[in-house]
Amino acid sequence: MKFLLALATSLSLVSCATIAPPAGTGSVDHVVIVWLKRPGNTADRQALFAAAQDLREIPGIRFLDSGTPLASDRPIVDDSFDVGFTMRFDSVAALAAYEKNPRHLKKVNEVLKPLSRKIVVYDIVR
Numbered sequence: 001m002k003f004l005l006a007l008a009t010s011l012s013l014v015s016c017a018t019i020a021p022p023a024g025t026g027s028v029d030h031v032v033i034v035w036l037k038r039p040g041n042t043a044d045r046q047a048l049f050a051a052a053q054d055l056r057e058i059p060g061i062r063f064l065d066s067g068t069p070l071a072s073d074r075p076i077v078d079d080s081f082d083v084g085f086t087m088r089f090d091s092v093a094a095l096a097a098y099e100k101n102p103r104h105l106k107k108v109n110e111v112l113k114p115l116s117r118k119i120v121v122y123d124i125v126r
Contacts, residue, residue: 023088027062027126028095032085035118039082044115048083051111058101060094061087081120092125 023029036044045068052066064087069079089095098104112119 023126024090025126026091028089028092029122029124029126030085030087030089030095030098031122031124032087033081033120033122034083034085034112034116035080036082036115037117038115039117041082045083047111047115051107052085055087055104055107058098058103060089060098062090063088095123 034048038044049066052064055061056064064085066083066085068083069081070077072079087098089098
């Protein structure tokens, strides 16, 4: 019985450790939504995911994740895009530095723009 209680306690603590801390005041979430020139093209999606991995090396990024839309029949949900990126920065200044970073500019010009038909960006400050 003590073993089961200890196991349950440790499992609950492990799951708590995986929850991201709340974003600090002044932090910025940078959301990029992409529609490909060749919608649904797996190789193009993979090229964008690989480019995102390379962006992780840029100073100032606190969080970066990417994925594809979750299909939905809810009218309010737009699932027409191909790839989405979510990034978090500590401040508006950190986002501005990222936007000017040569590695970011290279990926935008060599990968993102050539593959994309449409790009929409949302920046959300706390």
